[in-house]
Amino acid sequence: xxxxxxxxxxxxxxxxxxxxxxxxxxxxxxxxxxxxxxxxxxxxxxxxxxxxxxxxxxxxxxxxxxxxxxxxxxxxxxxxxxxxxxxxxxxxxxxxxxxxxxxxxxxxxxxxxxxxxxxxxxxxxxxxxxxxxxxxxxxxxxxxxxxxxxxxxxxxxxxxxxxxxxxxxxxxxxxxxxxxxxxxxxxxxxxxxxxxxxxxxxxxxxxxxxxxxxxxxxxxxxxxxxxxxxxxxxxxxxxxxxxxxxxxxxxxxxxxxxxxxxxxxxxxxxxxxxxxxxxxxxxxxxxxxxxxxxxxxxxxxxxxxxxxxxxxxxxxxxxxxxxxxxxxxxxxxxxxxxxxxxxxxxxxxxxxxxxxxxxxxxxxxxxxxxxxxxxxxxxxxxxxxxxxxxxxxxxxxxxxxxxxxxxxxxxxxxxxxxxxxxxxxxxxxxxxxxxxxxxxxxxxxxxxxxxxxxxxxxxxxxxxxxxxxxxxxxxxxxxxxxxxxxxxxxxxxxxxxxxxxxxxxxxxxxxxxxxxxxxxxxxxxxxxxxxxxxxxxxxxxxxxxxxxxxxxxxxxxxxxxxxxxxxxxxxxxxxxxxxxxxxxxxxxxxxxxxxxxxxxxxxxxxxxxxxxxxxxxxxxxxxxxxxxxxxxxxxxxxxxxxxxxxxxxxxxxx
Amino acid sequence: xxxxxxxxxxxxxxxxxxxxxxxxxxxxxxxxxxxxxxxxxxxxxxxxxxxxxxxxxxxxxxxxxxxxxxxxxxxxxxxxxxxxxxxxxxxxxxxxxxxxxxxxxxxxxxxxxxxxxxxxxxxxxxxxxxxxxxxxxxxxxxxxxxxxxxxxxxxxxxxxxxxxxxxxxxxxxxxxxxxxxxxx
Numbered sequence: 001x002x003x004x005x006x007x008x009x010x011x012x013x014x015x016x017x018x019x020x021x022x023x024x025x026x027x028x029x030x031x032x033x034x035x036x037x038x039x040x041x042x043x044x045x046x047x048x049x050x051x052x053x054x055x056x057x058x059x060x061x062x063x064x065x066x067x068x069x070x071x072x073x074x075x076x077x078x079x080x081x082x083x084x085x086x087x088x089x090x091x092x093x094x095x096x097x098x099x100x101x102x103x104x105x106x107x108x109x110x111x112x113x114x115x116x117x118x119x120x121x122x123x124x125x126x127x128x129x130x131x132x133x134x135x136x137x138x139x140x141x142x143x144x145x146x147x148x149x150x151x152x153x154x155x156x157x158x159x160x161x162x163x164x165x166x167x168x169x170x171x172x173x174x175x176x177x178x179x180x181x182x183x184x185x186x187x188x189x190x191x192x193x194x195x196x197x198x199x200x201x202x203x204x205x206x207x208x209x210x211x212x213x214x215x216x217x218x219x220x221x222x223x224x225x226x227x228x229x230x231x232x233x234x235x236x237x238x239x240x241x242x243x244x245x246x247x248x249x250x251x252x253x254x255x256x257x258x259x260x261x262x263x264x265x266x267x268x269x270x271x272x273x274x275x276x277x278x279x280x281x282x283x284x285x286x287x288x289x290x291x292x293x294x295x296x297x298x299x300x301x302x303x304x305x306x307x308x309x310x311x312x313x314x315x316x317x318x319x320x321x322x323x324x325x326x327x328x329x330x331x332x333x334x335x336x337x338x339x340x341x342x343x344x345x346x347x348x349x350x351x352x353x354x355x356x357x358x359x360x361x362x363x364x365x366x367x368x369x370x371x372x373x374x375x376x377x378x379x380x381x382x383x384x385x386x387x388x389x390x391x392x393x394x395x396x397x398x399x400x401x402x403x404x405x406x407x408x409x410x411x412x413x414x415x416x417x418x419x420x421x422x423x424x425x426x427x428x429x430x431x432x433x434x435x436x437x438x439x440x441x442x443x444x445x446x447x448x449x450x451x452x453x454x455x456x457x458x459x460x461x462x463x464x465x466x467x468x469x470x471x472x473x474x475x476x477x478x479x480x481x482x483x484x485x486x487x488x489x490x491x492x493x494x495x496x497x498x499x500x501x502x503x504x505x506x507x508x509x510x511x512x513x514x515x516x517x518x519x520x521x522x523x524x525x526x527x528x529x530x531x532x533x534x535x536x537x538x539x540x541x542x543x544x545x546x547x548x549x550x551x552x553x554x555x556x557x558x559x560x561x562x563x564x565x566x567x568x569x570x571x572x573x574x575x576x577x578x579x580x581x582x583x584x585x586x587x588x589x590x591x592x593x594x595x596x597x598x599x600x601x602x603x604x605x606x607x608x609x610x611x612x613x614x615x616x617x618x619x620x621x622x623x624x625x626x627x628x629x630x631x632x633x634x635x636x637x638x639x640x641x642x643x644x645x646x647x648x649x650x651x652x653x654x
Numbered sequence: 655x656x657x658x659x660x661x662x663x664x665x666x667x668x669x670x671x672x673x674x675x676x677x678x679x680x681x682x683x684x685x686x687x688x689x690x691x692x693x694x695x696x697x698x699x700x701x702x703x704x705x706x707x708x709x710x711x712x713x714x715x716x717x718x719x720x721x722x723x724x725x726x727x728x729x730x731x732x733x734x735x736x737x738x739x740x741x742x743x744x745x746x747x748x749x750x751x752x753x754x755x756x757x758x759x760x761x762x763x764x765x766x767x768x769x770x771x772x773x774x775x776x777x778x779x780x781x782x783x784x785x786x787x788x789x790x791x792x793x794x795x796x797x798x799x800x801x802x803x804x805x806x807x808x809x810x811x812x813x814x815x816x817x818x819x820x821x822x823x824x825x826x827x828x829x830x831x832x833x834x835x836x837x838x
Contacts, residue, residue: 245735246737277661281664319672322672323672327668330668338658393736393798528768606772
């Protein structure tokens with residue numbers, strides 16, 4: 001298709017028009033309860049999605065065919081690139097990633113349209129929400145068409161493309177941004193519901209039931225996206241760590257923290273019809289922070305290792321979108337928040353109740369978000385005050401966020417045990433003291449096995465065990481082991497409601513994650529040595545021998561590969577090959593670490609260059625339990641999805 | 655429950671954020687967001703003697719500013735977790751063509767610091783490890799990255815806060831080098 005690019009451009013322009021229809025028809029339809037208008041609106045949402053799919057497919061085709069007459073392909077692709085990276089090159093740049101963003105935005109629009117078509121209860125809320133969603137799509141399609149058009153052609157044809165940043169040439173990039181965007185954009189649905197609630201002046205249990213599945217889906221995707229990004233940085237980029245408190249990472253962490261608070265507070269709205277205004281605010285902030293994060297990263301406002309465009313003019317356009325998208329809802333919020341719970345007869349809850357526990361969860365998560373935001377924006381504020389460009393870095397974040405998360409972990413296992421409205425302290429204590437005992441015993445065993453831990457390490461591992469014990473206790477409660485006869489326990493466990501199973505899996509994920517963090521933070525070890533070929537070095541009880549250093553020719557790079565043989569104490573040996581790759585087209589270098597992954601941790605060998613005369617630099621890192629970090633995140637994702645699948649689609653009277 | 659003043663707080667905070675961001679962006683577009691406008695309390699004074707452990711094993715056994723008495727040198731304070739430090743790496747490389755650059759690696763992990771040097775280059779004659787940031791305070795460093803240029807008599811000729819880019823190389827750094835009689 002020689003004119004594929006023009007077809008893609010045209011399809012996007014049509015989608016722009018359809019999102020206008022979507023926004024206006026649904027708004028009018030919801031206001032006047034006109035079934036015809038609402039139908040027109042959701043049909044437009046589905047059509048807009050189909051057109052954006054066509055547009056995205058055409059751009060992908062241009063990358064696959066290496067059509068260098070398209071300016072974007074010429075500057076971000078190369079004919080020698082493997083096909084997978086040609087595809088991932090589509091979103092490895094500003095314009096293409098915006099198109100991916102719009103693709104996901106309209107996908108959610110189409111999914112919401114599907115739900116709107118079916119439901120009878122809460123139709124006007126849903127219609128308002130889809131109208132707001134249409135407005136967001138409209139803004140972003142407009143941003144692409146008017147400032148960041150990926151379909152522009154070049155008048156003179158270059159011989160070949162300008163390559164792609166070699167760091168971005170990795171399978172991680174094929175999956176990490178789409179997943180992250182699924183999370184960011186998914187939060188737009190919760191946001192749309194929040195604005196719908198403000199328009200209607202009502203955020204009741206029925207509203208929460210409609211919104212919560214969407215937020216759970218977005219939360220699971222965001223968790224997966226962040227975890228994949230961290231995995232990518234660690235395994236593929238050889239950065240040696242899993243989290244750097246870089247502005248880009250913080251930009252994804254902030255919406256995640258707010259979304260985590262939101263799934264918990266929506267539960268309170270749903271079950272107890274409380275926290276209306278707070279929940280609506282969280283939903284606005286969740287997506288608002290996704291936008292702000294994207295803005296910070298894209299505008300060049302803060303220096304980041306990940307940044308791929310630094311264009312202040314584009315930044316101002318995005319800032320204007322944020323001002324409208326977040327500013328107006330917040331103004332509406334200032335006027336309407338007090339009326340959101342007006343129709344409900346909220347009952348008071350005691351201080352000692354699950355409501356309080358969830359309030360504490362929300363408060364801690366939001367304080368953590370504010371802390372991260374402060375640390376991220378602080379350099380900017382300082383610059384506004386006295387002109388110095390600075391970076392606050394991990395020492396600030398670790399010291400401030402660590403204790404907040406610790407406090408949260410401490411309360412986490414208690415919350416699910418508490419009853420709504422009014423919990424009985426004596427009843428809870430009967431469940432908590434065995435949990436405390438079990439935690440103490442397990443921690444004592446760990447302390448006997450590993451010596452020389454400091455207080456922070458002990459506290460972190462203790463909290464991990466404590467949360468695990470809490471999960472076990474909740475499952476025991478489901479099985480009725482506290483009160484009922486043990487026969488039938490298995491049947492009761494199998495009959496566990498999916499949301500409760502999901503919650504426990506996610507909480508177990510938190511525990512596993514905590515232990516992973518403790519392992520890496522407190523027990524990692526490293527050795528660096530200059531070796532001649534044939535020399536060896538030791539790390540732990542294993543011996544590492546450098547056997548060869550040789551040139552390697554890759555598909556689009558040249559490399560020097562060092563081969564290191566590890567001989568474990570029991571005589572087993574394994575081979576590590578670490579490479580330094582030079583990409584001639586992009587004129588840059590990357591390091592490929594050799595990693596051996598195991599259940600109890602990783603061994604990481606990095607070749608640091610050198611010459612036969614001086615010797616070759618070899619780094620060996622031991623990263624105990626690092627895999628648990630991603631294992632934990634994986635459990636959280638599965639837990640979130642199971643909760644979503646088991647979540648009721650309409651309100652059930654308890 | 656109807657209108658309550660607390661509900662205005664989110665929108666106020668939001669517009670504060672928008673204001674600061676807009677300022678930042680406009681300053682970049684107008685090209686006047688520069689990084690050298692704060693006064694430097696230490697400039698013109700004598701550099702205090704600082705001794706630190708070395709980041710890498712070399713023939714010296716410690717990192718001491720005293721060893722450099724009698725010759726001009728530069729000090730660059732950096733860390734692997736500091737994105738602007740990555741951005742200024744090429745400029746530091748260029749600076750090291752003119753005079754020895756001593757690195758002070760502040761509040762960092764050794765492995766990350768070495769990875770940083772592998773990735774972004776190592777222009778440093780020697781690197782001292784300032785694990786808790788105390789030595790940085792001694793020499794008047796408040797934030798990362800900062801660069802100092804020291805004369806042969808130990809006087810701080812220039813104390814520059816923030817990263818060094820082409821602008822600084824052709825401006826303040828050039829001036830300082832000329833003061834020292836070095837042709838940039």
